[in-house]
Amino acid sequence: MDIKKLTQIHEKIKEYQKIIITPHGRPDGDCIGTSMGLKDMITATYPDKTVYVSGEETDFVKFLGRTDQIDDKEFEGALVIAVDTGNEERIADQRYKTGDFLIKIDHHILVTSYGDIEYVDTSRPAAALIILDLYALFKDEYTMTPKGAKALYTGTLTDTGRFKYPGVDGDTFRNVALLYDIGLDTEDVYRHLDTRSEQLIRFKGYVLLNYKKTPNGVAYIEITQELMEEHGVNDEQASSLVNELGVFEDCPIWVLLAEYEEKIVRARVRSKGPAINEIAGEFNGGGHAMASGANLGTWERAEELLKALDDHAKKYKESV
């Protein structure tokens, strides 16, 4: 935790009358949870400030709050806070450039720097926890409502696989404890996160019956647009099933390959053994050591990724 930088961020939040928070494109639970939690904390503390969250939405976390449709002119003189976004190209609202001051708050491995203040803490397994670092540091000044607590809890849950992934430590739970003190309603969070459509459950059945394995232990599933149409699920819902393939003893790596808009193939790569973010980086992607994404484009490129991961799994198995 960088107290000096968090203090600078706190000062900027106090200074600006208008604050625009922006998540990343194709938002996940953490970036939406972080955005909604930060918005709640600022508006609860400073009711006279105007705070927006500008970016796309994701169905499964709409219960945390909706994003705002704002005019270009709103960016004039505004403080913009980009959360959970490693590189500028991925910032959901590209009008951030026309804001007055830009703060980056992120927990991904630093690849490209941006922002007038850049706060990156890779020791935090969810960006939502960084908002809690800020909250805890200025606890005498900040207020948060149970709604904000719910958002930050959801962000933490989704990015840590419900506290299962590496990176979860005592600090994670010390921060989460603060949310309980605020009046967190976990039941409501789980009710939302555990609800699935019947189509998705049937599609999960398809995934479990049709996955494949490479010779050295990469479990994978290939999902085309036709397949999704047939089952009545969208790419985001289909991709949420990636961890269904994480259960095999002989497969330290698993991959979900899916066609997105215009049949562009993307991969979600997960591991319970070797780090996979470097390989993801070679395939126009990246992320965390045990959870990364890759932009492949074509199914041919997907074959190459599977080959690279299969080699990686082989070396890993030989080393342990």
Ligand SMILES: [Mn+2]
């Ligand atoms: Mn995140």
